[in-house]
Amino acid sequence: MGGEFNGNKARKLEYFLKADLRGIKRVVSYGSSQSNAMYSISLFAKIKELEFYYVVSSLNSNLADNPIGNFKFALENGMQIFIDKDREQKARELASEEDSLLINEGVWQKEAEMGFISQAKEIESLANKHSKTFDIFLPSGTGTSAAFLAKHTKFDVFTCPCVGDAKYLKSEILALDPNSKVQILNPPKKYHYGDLKFELYEIWQEILKETGIEFDLIYDPVGLLTLFANLDRFKNEILYIHQGGILGNISQKIRYERKIKMREMR
Numbered sequence: 001m002g003g004e005f006n007g008n009k010a011r012k013l014e015y016f017l018k019a020d021l022r023g024i025k026r027v028v029s030y031g032s033s034q035s036n037a038m039y040s041i042s043l044f045a046k047i048k049e050l051e052f053y054y055v056v057s058s059l060n061s062n063l064a065d066n067p068i069g070n071f072k073f074a075l076e077n078g079m080q081i082f083i084d085k086d087r088e089q090k091a092r093e094l095a096s097e098e099d100s101l102l103i104n105e106g107v108w109q110k111e112a113e114m115g116f117i118s119q120a121k122e123i124e125s126l127a128n129k130h131s132k133t134f135d136i137f138l139p140s141g142t143g144t145s146a147a148f149l150a151k152h153t154k155f156d157v158f159t160c161p162c163v164g165d166a167k168y169l170k171s172e173i174l175a176l177d178p179n180s181k182v183q184i185l186n187p188p189k190k191y192h193y194g195d196l197k198f199e200l201y202e203i204w205q206e207i208l209k210e211t212g213i214e215f216d217l218i219y220d221p222v223g224l225l226t227l228f229a230n231l232d233r234f235k236n237e238i239l240y241i242h243q244g245g246i247l248g249n250i251s252q253k254i255r256y257e258r259k260i261k262m263r264e265m266r
């Protein structure tokens, strides 16, 4: 299946994985062509023996001819791809029948909450076992993970935007939990989703070398730089949450290597 069902996307899909889906024949979603959510939903659909329709706004011809990374493995799991400039609208159309389950881009929705109740409990028992108090940090896309983890843990939760700015992230979080106490930190500078920047690749490589842990190449470099730039905000031991996404590194690494070869970076 090209990887496992893990990371925060598995947490987000826990509710659907356990739900009674009798009468449902297909899952419909939308988003970017290399998204970790897309891959995880493809695996979920395969496990549940459902069709999977996925709508992208555009599809680069390179990727269409030579699928790699999340896109390749999602296709292998049976994903059927649709291309439409208004991907959300098209997905809503495709999901209009009763036998379809629509999942929002990045699984930004209330059903994602259940998985983070479990995660909060796991963190609490880890803290109890070692008599620790944590400040939790995790980088955000939609903010779903940060919002629901913060809702169910007694510890302070910090995050940063990796897609869009802090204001946008805050509105996405408040839509899921109007009383959210998540603390949003600003990255040292503004990054766009999937940006290829020298300092992002550098911190990712450094951490890999020092710890042997492979982090995601899209969210985590922004998260790590933000964390290091804001150390004065933390009062307790920092618990950094690894949220999976390693399969997505295949394509992002190729993009970086191509750019380094062309000496275009910096």
Ligand SMILES: *Cc1c(COP(=O)(O)O)cnc(C)c1O
Residues within 6 Å of the ligand: 007, 008, 009, 036, 037, 106, 139, 140, 141, 142, 143, 144, 145, 146, 216, 219, 220, 243, 244, 245
């Ligand atoms: C999806 C993803 C995120 C962002 O999660 P949100 O709940 O959308 O904020 C962060 N890191 C990794 C590795 C991801 O795959």
